[in-house]
Amino acid sequence: MSTTTAFDIDSIRSDFDILDQNINGKPLVYLDSAASAQKPNQVLDAINHYYRHDNANVHRGAHTLGDRATADFESARDCVREYINAASRKEIIWTKGTTEAINLIANGLSQSLAPGDEIIVSRMEHHANIVPWQMAAERTGAVIRVWDINAAGELCLDQLQDLLNEKTKILAITHVSNVLGTINPVKDIVKQAKAAGVISVIDGAQAVPHFQVDVQALDCDFYVFSSHKLFGPTGIGVVYGKEKRLEALPPYQGGGEMIERVSFEGTTYNELPYKFEAGTPAISEAVGLKAAIEYLGNIDRAAMEAHEQGLYQLALARVSEVPGMRLIGTAQHKVPVMSFLIEGLHPSDIGTLLDQQGIAIRTGHHCAMPLMQHYDVPGTARASFAFYNTEADVNRLFDGLIKIQKMFV
Ligand SMILES: Cc1ncc(COP(=O)(O)O)c(C=O)c1O
Structure with a gap:
């Protein structure tokens, strides 16, 4: 196992066996980390070790x-607590992922919603941070209010x-947009929500893979994310909630583990965090997530962010080389996510043609249909970069796009 003490891209890439392969006869360029990130060998080894030695x-x-x-x-729970600087391990609840995390919160909070109450969500939300609130609104008579964005893809x-x-x-808002890459000024937003007595729910799915998050500094009531975008396994995610907020929420699902005592006369519930964790949990996944966080802990985060921003700047500098290329999302503060269109080409064709060159991107509506409607596009192509990408990856993407553009337009 290699230990990365500084930002050394060759050493980092040697930890990701999956990146070292040919796809359609060409070396793989993986630019779809916003959908699901690759996992370092250390994560795979930790899961393997768990099943070989400790499983029960x-x-x-x-x-x-x-x-x-x-x-x-x-200990994986303790690791997550420390990673996001929660005040207590009671505030870390395991879920299947961000989607289940938001459903858990929306379901719980809906118990105290009345007709006419308002829930603010922004136009740049992923469906996972829209639909659970719509369902809560349908059940309670509450109303969804939409927070607009400007042409650059920043919140107004x-x-x-x-x-x-x-x-x-x-107020349910994403920390970072999965389509636009916009980093929202969450700390200031939470402050305003708090001053108005409003509960804040932050979708951190696209934030935690790119920068350190401190939930106490943000002062949000809830913060959620998925392991699989944080270089850990699929099937596990996290709800962080302030202890008093979690205490006030009813359980999400009933079953084993989440109870204190069960009888036909009545059931009492377990203490936090177990009150929200019905049934056998995702154990090996928690082990894998811990390994992912420990792996990130061995990387110089400032250097990692600088590397990612460097890749994005290189990509930006090459946009003008592709005739008809239009960026969707040009916010001032962004993670390295580039959504784009090329005049005369359908996004899904761009994806297929890049795949033929070994380059993996995502195309479509990115589970953000209201955002697509806002930009009046059916979908986009999206290249999302992670710390294991290289300048050569960026150049392969742009050389590929130029080739496609020449062939088909
Ligand atoms: C911003 C955002 N929120 C929520 C989700 C849903 O995450 P998951 O599918 O892991 O539950 C995603 C996934 O793409 C996302 O990008």
Whole structure:
């Protein structure tokens, strides 16, 4: 196992076996990390080790393997707590991912919503941060209010004070847009929400892979993310919630683990965080997520961010070489996510033709149909960069786009 102490791209890439292969006869260029990131070998090794040596169910306590599995699983919770600087391990709830995390929160908060109450979401949200709120609104008679964005794909910050009123109960906003790459000024937004007595829910799915997040500094009520975008396995994600907020929420699902005592006369619920974790949890996935976070801990994060921004600047500098290329999302503060269109070419054709050259991007509506409607496009092509990408990857993308453009337009 290599240990990366500084930002050394060759050493980093040697930790990702999957990147070292040919696709359609060409070396793979993976530019779809915003959909799901690749996992370093250390994550795969940790999962493998867990299943080979420690596998058992957790919280049962009757034998050594069970104790080991429980220790592994709970130490992953401690690792996440530390990674996002939550005040207590009680505030870290495991879910299947961001989607389930938002559903858990929306379901719980909907119990205290009344007809006419308002929920603010922005126009740049992923469906995972729209639909659970619409469902909560349908159940309760609450109303969704939409926060607009400008042409660059930034929130219209002036609008927030007009949106917040005595009926506003919840503000659900993404930290980073999966389509536009925009980094929203969440700390300031939360401050305004808090001053208005509004509960803040932050979708951090696209933020945590790119920069350090401190939930206490942000002061948000809830923060959610998925492991698989954070270089960990699929099937696990996190709800961070302030302890008092989580205490006030009813359980999400009923079953084993989440109870204190069950009888036909009535059931009492377990303490935090277990109150929200019904059934056997995703144990090996937690182990893998811990390994991913530890891996990131060995990288110089400032150097990593500089590397990613360098890749994005290089990409930006080459846009003018592709006739008819139009960027969707030109915010001032962005993570390295580039959504684009090329005149005369359908996004899905761009994706297919790049794949023939070994280059993986994503195309379509990116689970953000209202945003597509806003820009009046059916979809976009999207190249998303991670710290394991190189300048050569950026150049391969642009050389590929130029070739496609010449062939088909
Ligand atoms: C901003 C954002 N929110 C939520 C999600 C949903 O995440 P998951 O599918 O892991 O639940 C995604 C996934 O692309 C996302 O980009």
